[in-house]
Amino acid sequence: MKRRARWFLGMALSSLLAVSVSASATVVVPLSRQELTDQSDVVVRATVVSRLSRWNDDHSQIITLTRVRVTETVKGHAERELVIRQFGGEVDGLVSEVAGDGRLVQGQHVVLFLRRGPEVYFLTALAQAVFVVTMDPQSSATVQRRLEGLTFARWVNGRMAASEASAEPVETLEHLLRDLRAIAGRRP
Numbered sequence: 001m002k003r004r005a006r007w008f009l010g011m012a013l014s015s016l017l018a019v020s021v022s023a024s025a026t027v028v029v030p031l032s033r034q035e036l037t038d039q040s041d042v043v044v045r046a047t048v049v050s051r052l053s054r055w056n057d058d059h060s061q062i063i064t065l066t067r068v069r070v071t072e073t074v075k076g077h078a079e080r081e082l083v084i085r086q087f088g089g090e091v092d093g094l095v096s097e098v099a100g101d102g103r104l105v106q107g108q109h110v111v112l113f114l115r116r117g118p119e120v121y122f123l124t125a126l127a128q129a130v131f132v133v134t135m136d137p138q139s140s141a142t143v144q145r146r147l148e149g150l151t152f153a154r155w156v157n158g159r160m161a162a163s164e165a166s167a168e169p170v171e172t173l174e175h176l177l178r179d180l181r182a183i184a185g186r187r188p
Contacts, residue, residue, distance in 0.1 A: 025151040026100035027162060031125050037183045040113040040124045042076035044068075045133075045177070048108045049081070053089025064089035066122070068103045068112070074177065075184035076116075084112070085120040093170040100149035100165075102130035109133035111143060111176060126150065127165075130150055141173040 037043060045067035053064045066084045084104065086097045103112065103122050113129035115120040123129040127150055131143040147165035154161055 003164065014090075019140075025149055025164065026098065026126065027130070027151045027153050028100065028126060030154065030165075033179055034183055036113045036124060037131060037180060039115070040075060040129070041072040041116040042078045042114045043112070043180055043184060044070045044082070044112050044114065044120065045072040045074065045077050046070045046082070046109075048104050048106050048110065051104065051106055053088075053091050054061060055076055055091060061087060062089045062091050062094065063087060068104075069111070072177075074111075074180045082100075082114070083120045084114065085117070085122060085177045098126070100126050100147070102127045102153075103146065109135060109141075111173075111180070137162060142170045143173050143176050144168050144170045 029038070049067045049069050051064055051066045053062055055061070056063050064086045066086065068082050068084060070078050070080055070082060086098070086101055086104075088098045090096075102112075103132065105123070110133060111131040113124040115124050127145060127147050131145055134142045134144070137144070147168060150165040151162050152165055181183045
């Protein structure tokens with residue numbers, strides 16, 4: 001029995017080593033725009049107004065509450081301002097981070113995929129749920145997701161394969177919003 005248990009343990013460890021994943025990465029299944037939209041209660045275009053990191057109620061983990069001002073609701077019904085709760089942040093010099101989570105910065109323009117919780121919202125799929133808008137007075141506004149810290153797990157030829165998320169292409173905000181409105185069944 002001990003020999004068989006060691007064999008299973010060895011096989012499990014070999015499997016883990018065969019799929020090498022960075023220690024500072026979060027492994028997720030990549031989601032299409034359709035899947036992100038379907039899994040979200042609300043999809044909004046917004047501006048990040050403020051961020052506050054603090055301990056949760058039982059002082060066991062640091063959380064960050066980010067307030068955003070909604071400029072357009074693409075799916076669902078959203079108030080003019082929303083609060084998004086994420087794990088991690090900085091309190092009293094102590095930093096806690098979740099690899100691959102969406103980074104929201106005060107003043108930033110974003111398109112967000114959110115799930116409704118009691119009193120707060122949550123990003124639907126970590127960094128996959130945040131498109132950062134870059135405003136350029138000389139051309140159209142563009143969007144891009146920043147997926148650093150995510151590793152994607154996919155089925156390839158009947159086996160699970162993991163690969164670091166690659167840089168996403170830049171596209172126009174107009175194109176993204178048109179796609180999302182079509183997916184959500186809203187007129188442009």
